[in-house]
Amino acid sequence: MKYVMANWKMYLTVDESVALAEQFLAKRVSGTTELTIFPSSLALTLVRNVLNASGISIGGQSCSWAPRGAYTGAVSAELLADAGASYVLVGHSERRHIFGEGDTTVHKKFVGALDAGLIPVLCIGETQEEKEGGKREYRLKKQLFTALSEIDLIGKKFMVAYEPVWAIASSGASEACLPADVDDIHGWIRSELAAYTSAAVPLLYGGSVTPENVVSYASIDTVDGVLVGSASTHADALVALVRAVDTIA
Ligand code: PGA
Secondary structure, three states, rough: OOEEEOOOOOOHHHHHHHHHHHHHHOOOOOOEEEEEEEEEHHHHHHHHHHHOOOOOOEEEEEEOOOOOOOOOOEEEHHHHOOOOOOOEOOOOHHHHHHOOOOOHHHHHHHHHHHHOOEEEEEOOOOOHHHOOOOHHHHHHHHHHHHHHHHOOOOOOEEEEEEHHHOOOOOOOOOOOHHHHHHHHHHHHHHHHHHOOOOOOOOEEEOOOOOOOOHHHHHOOOOOOOEEHHHHHHHHHHHHHHHHHHHHHO
């Protein structure tokens, strides 16, 4: 079984999100893939209602760490859980690079997500500059360390998504991360994670995943699933992605 996590970002209106969920359900034949949809916060409960009893999970795209209180404009992990989310993305590169969230903020959000009973999907990834400067492992190590340190992870569920910033479609990606490269770096990330937990942490790859290339990533042993942005926002493409992953044992 592999995971497909569909990050709809801010691509869709509320009506478009509901319509996409309905179209997907109408076209989907059941399979083994574990699918999670990350709609916008405004569409979350309506998409949840459509997907109710379908076995498809819902997640938030980001969260504030404080559970409740005077935090104008924020959506907490507790509110996401209350609205029916099971997962939340933490440390997505667009939050880090567009909204200026640093490693310490990511750590607080990770803790807030766990406290609310959500499964955080910790996104890590290096920029083109860091990669070219030979700082990839250094950057990933620091992102993992700051996010995961000083937390009692025993019995806690979380996932890690490796998303090289230079391979994410929205950042104008001109090159995909080659599957062999993903395999290498996932192996390295898994060995790093052993310092934090003995549990098997699902490890996802994200960045320009499409129905055409998804099998080349999802079929790798070190890849437990994929986190998909733009290609997941069209019903036919989302169905094709999930069907392709269903074919992988
Ligand atoms: P992309 O985005 O699939 O559009 O490259 C992936 C992500 O940002 O999670």
